[in-house]
Amino acid sequence: MAPPGRLYERADRPPAPAALGPLWHLDGERTCFIGPLTYNAPHQHGAPVFLAGIYGAFGLRIAGGAWRSCRTAVIPAGVVHELDVGGNPIAVLYIEPTLEGASTLAALTVSTEETDGALVGTGGEIAVMRELWETAGSVDFAGAALDDLLGFATRHARRHMDPRIALALAALETADGPAGVTAACAQAGLSPSRFQHLFTQEVGVPFRRYRAWMRMRAAIAAVADGASFTHAAHEAGFFDQAHFGHDFRRTFGAPPSWSLDGVRLSKNAARRRIVTN
Structure with a gap:
């Protein structure tokens, strides 16, 4: 309201x-x-x-x-x-x-x-x-x-990120990066509890929530590029269109149609690799 x-x-x-x-x-x-x-x-x-x-x-x-x-x-x-x-x-x-x-x-x-x-x-x-x-x-x-x-x-900007978390973020960009928090912890040389705490402190959200954001970006790119909501949801790792719609509302406070109808997609835009498992 x-x-x-x-x-x-x-x-x-x-x-x-x-x-x-x-x-x-x-x-x-x-x-x-x-x-x-x-x-x-x-x-x-x-x-x-x-x-x-x-x-x-x-x-x-x-x-x-x-x-x-x-x-x-x-x-x-x-x-x-x-x-x-x-x-x-x-x-x-x-x-x-x-x-x-x-x-x-x-x-x-x-x-x-x-x-x-x-x-x-x-x-x-x-x-x-x-x-x-x-x-x-x-x-x-x-x-x-x-x-x-x-x-x-x-x-x-004056602040610099902890290099261990920067490394974990960079690994998520690559095809052979860690698929989950366990591998990310090992790569950073941190215990799971310490890694989760430091990741949230540096990024602002927990590791799992950040990966959900990455999935959302991939789905938006697919829809803006002409894919159906269902195809985009599956391609980005959502269970189904309803799962995508629920997460979209939680992320943006409105249904997907508010910003994806009649969209202009920048031709420079390149889809980011998304870790979905």
């Missing part, structure tokens, strides 16, 4: 033609969605996320707390939140822990205030996202634009 008082601002200029549809860009370390949203129920992601209202502020509530009006925000992995955007376009950029996570995204915000573990800002790096949304041919240069944007952010 949406909040009774709207916190978003009306767009100060017409959005891109609706015929363009939402934009998705997925590659090895980034997942970017730009498009109109209305209300997303409480949900949590397996990766940190940068939010930017394309033309105005949006409403954000963290873990059932007070609603806040903001133009940009950074939500760490695993933090429950909900959005009230009022049908206006918003940019949603997730980056993987190999890019240093939330500390990198924090560099994209300005005039920030920390609230319940999230950063809420009155402005930030919005121009690149607006250009991607408004330009019909942005599918051809989305990857390069995000390279520039995150290159700037990475240079300003």
